[in-house]
Amino acid sequence: MKKVIFLFMILSMLLYITSFGGEFVKIKNAEFSESFYRVGEPIKVNVILEGENGENFDGLKLNVYVMSLNSTIVEKTFKAATDVIITFDLPNISCGYGLDLYLVDSAGNILSKIHRGFDVMDSWVQRPKYGFLTDFSTNRVSPGTTMKFLAQYHINGLQYYDWMYNYGQLVYPGPGTNYTDAWFRANQISDAVLENLIKTGHKYNIASMAYVAIYAMTKELYEEHPDWALYEFKLGKWIPVNFENKLIIAAPDNKGWSSYLIDQCKLSIKKFGFDGIHLDQYGYPKDDTSATRSGTDDYHLYKTSEGFVNFINELRSVISPKDVFFNCVDDWPAKEVQSDSHEDAVYIEPWGSCNTYSQLFEMINSARDYSNGKPIILAAYISHFFESSIFYADSLI
Numbered sequence: 001m002k003k004v005i006f007l008f009m010i011l012s013m014l015l016y017i018t019s020f021g022g023e024f025v026k027i028k029n030a031e032f033s034e035s036f037y038r039v040g041e042p043i044k045v046n047v048i049l050e051g052e053n054g055e056n057f058d059g060l061k062l063n064v065y066v067m068s069l070n071s072t073i074v075e076k077t078f079k080a081a082t083d084v085i086i087t088f089d090l091p092n093i094s095c096g097y098g099l100d101l102y103l104v105d106s107a108g109n110i111l112s113k114i115h116r117g118f119d120v121m122d123s124w125v126q127r128p129k130y131g132f133l134t135d136f137s138t139n140r141v142s143p144g145t146t147m148k149f150l151a152q153y154h155i156n157g158l159q160y161y162d163w164m165y166n167y168g169q170l171v172y173p174g175p176g177t178n179y180t181d182a183w184f185r186a187n188q189i190s191d192a193v194l195e196n197l198i199k200t201g202h203k204y205n206i207a208s209m210a211y212v213a214i215y216a217m218t219k220e221l222y223e224e225h226p227d228w229a230l231y232e233f234k235l236g237k238w239i240p241v242n243f244e245n246k247l248i249i250a251a252p253d254n255k256g257w258s259s260y261l262i263d264q265c266k267l268s269i270k271k272f273g274f275d276g277i278h279l280d281q282y283g284y285p286k287d288d289t290s291a292t293r294s295g296t297d298d299y300h301l302y303k304t305s306e307g308f309v310n311f312i313n314e315l316r317s318v319i320s321p322k323d324v325f326f327n328c329v330d331d332w333p334a335k336e337v338q339s340d341s342h343e344d345a346v347y348i349e350p351w352g353s354c355n356t357y358s359q360l361f362e363m364i365n366s367a368r369d370y371s372n373g374k375p376i377i378l379a380a381y382i383s384h385f386f387e388s389s390i391f392y393a394d395s396l397i
Contacts, residue, residue, distance in 0.1 A: 036127075158201065
């Protein structure tokens, strides 16, 4: 009996193959032209078909359905070919859509199908899908390859981490247009590559955010402006707060420092075309644990959280309509920044602030409440050695 069933299965497969010219055909991929589409913009997707023994798609059709939940918004049919460019218009509303693609024969039998999703929005910060770049050298993967790849995963914004020439002085003054990174002075950075990445990203509707440390300055800059720094009392004397014994921490809203750094932010946007500023901090000094200095021996306790808010709001007013993000390291200072600042989205590095899924859930809900419903970006640092962690992370979030 088993032999009869086995022979019947083989015969059925042979009949199926023969009926389609001796080849299997399938939808290989659907490539989006942009990471998201703007409201009112025509949608364009390149559908790639392939056959096992050639490119004979005679009599086959590609049925396209655009869905909003369980409602069909668009229904179209295209003649099958190796590359099928599908285009369609959608209602002028911000919404997420499903894209269902079916390759069918002349009798309506489904030979292959895939399902994708995409966003239609006024701005990427409505539903940010945020990534980051760290390689700005001339021997990196080409900007075109990079941005096309990211667009397929709907990455619509990128943080350019450690792109800058120095802490404080962001833009390389020359000579030439190539320099090394600010921290290690080892990684090569090219002005031309930065510009190309940003311009190419724009072709795919991918925004570029310039990483900027909100209060980090070099020791050389501190020596020129000791009044910009924050101080802590140690071993019977006041000394400047430092980071890794390499950088000096400034009072974010010190008039001299904020004016200097905001001018550098403006210059960065003008020179390279950045779409906004991603502000970072190091999780300290906490409120009332450091002091500003007036004159040579007059110290006043400082509320860092207020300094953050003041700087964010000043920067936002100056570079508007460009976007501003601020990193709440260890979810600090959550309430103050998320409630009172004009940042465009909430960005959090949780670290030890939450150690259970329940705490993570509470942190996200609190951020949404404090910020009056702004989008929440959670920085999840996952070891690339554990592939399963990468797959599970999206489901968890």
